[in-house]
Amino acid sequence: MVSEYGVLPEVRDMPEPTVDAGSVVLRVEATGLCRSDWHGWMGHDSDIVLPHVPGHEFAGTIAAVGAGVTGWAVGDRVTTPFICACGQCEQCLEGNQQVCPNQLQPGFNYWGSFAEYVAVPYASVNLVRLPDDMTFATAAGLGCRFATSFRAVHQVAQVKAGERVAIFGCGGVGLSAIMIAAALGAEVIAIDPNPAALTLAATHGATHTLQTPTPPPAPTAPTAPAAATVSPVRAAPTATPTATPTATPTAAADPVVAAINDFGGAHVTIDALGSNEIAQQALQSLRPRGRHIQIGLLPSAITLNAGRLIAQELTWLGSHGMPAHAYPEMLALVASGNLNPAQLVTRTIPLPQTPAALGALSTTTTPPGVTIITP
Structure with missing residues (x-):
């Protein structure tokens, strides 16, 4: 039982729930x-x-x-x-x-x-x-997790064989989405900071894995992103994506975006974790007329590049269960x-x-x- 937010819950003896009409x-x-x-x-x-x-x-x-x-x-x-x-x-x-x-x-x-x-x-x-x-x-x-991913990938995104799908976050939702997208014949890019999660992603159908830096504590001043590491599971570009650090990183300098675009960009991006940074990366990683599916919960408001959304005719979709x-x-x-x-x-x-x-x-x-x- 949770008695206070952020404080570890306790296991207690509680009364069994009653069965109401219709339940x-x-x-x-x-x-x-x-x-x-x-x-x-x-x-x-x-x-x-x-x-x-x-x-x-x-x-x-x-x-x-x-x-x-x-x-x-x-x-x-x-x-x-x-x-x-x-x-x-x-x-x-x-x-x-x-x-x-x-x-x-x-x-x-x-x-x-x-x-x-x-x-x-x-x-x-x-x-x-x-x-x-x-x-x-x-x-x-x-x-x-699995049902949410099934509907998001198959019914909302309508992923087709041969499309490239970039899935951010390889927890339960992300791994489910990877398995389902691969079963539909998609080329899947799995993105996560945890190498063990990426190993599972490759096992369950990811064509490529992209290890991002472990998120550091919030910096006091803007810093350049660390380079991402791309691991091809099957075919992959021979060049290793790199980014040129700048005092204030732009979308073009983001190593995750650069890596996905080196593969040719994504027809579909899926945020299976939920963060403002991922939302921006996903938008910048889409090919023209691409579609983004937001599954991960976002604890705070985010801002999007509406100009890119319009100019590239991108689609931003939510999927909920x-x-x-x-x-x-x-x-x-x-x-x-x-x-x-x-x-x-x-x-x-x-x-x-x-x-x-x-x-x-x-x-x-x-x-x-x-x-x-x-x-």
Whole structure:
């Protein structure tokens, strides 16, 4: 339980959630540790009221079924999107549950899944039945990171075979996006400061990896960016991108931008981490008429070069989760072996280790891949 923003939460005994009409209660079998949980813990989400239980991507078995819920029974193996949509508003009726104005989000505006039990409101709209052969650990990542990336890459960006996709950030969301873009036949450039994360990126389909400098503490005066390191996984330009330091770096001098443009620029850029610096790099790395997809949460406002956006006819798109009715296509690709989200799970921890693991997300040395918690 989080009692104070930025202070490590504690594991406590709490009452089980009640099952309301239209809802179910799940016994949590696995839940993911996501950077969005870190944002909430740090106080970046205005919906959170303390004390609070985080956790928003999970899978489990139905423990109780509320009045009015049909087609589901105790013991059913399920997951759910992290956006629990109402199913009745205009957006929901049009199939856009991911932007439902009445949405409830476990771990944000009600208590989440870093617990033994969690409630799922509007159950008939939001429950997704799991294949019998899918583990709970694999399914837990589908509720946020993998499903979010699937919709962002496939449905929002509409990535096509042969396109070049630059993905900034190789955490759970970024690695998922890399795997999905590669499965669609894209040439993928993976960008991250962590060499271990880039090794995973190459394993899961990145054509090229680009290691950026580890972000230093905020400087007191502008400094020139350090050079980036490009590692070709397959074919790559022979020249090593370099940048000429200047007192106040321009976009053209940015080594990340220079490296991506040496590959020919990106048809699609994806910010899977969330930072003002990445947003600027992504915009400068796009080819004419390219499209940027913002997945990573931005804790503060950003400014964009609107002149470039207009002159190059660039497209800037947000992508936020995926509704339950869109899961079957993704699950079919998993069942066929074209996508393998189980490979992204690199660590499993028990619930008592969760506070320390959440705190570790404040550093740049967190383990690569997806961390799953077993309550």
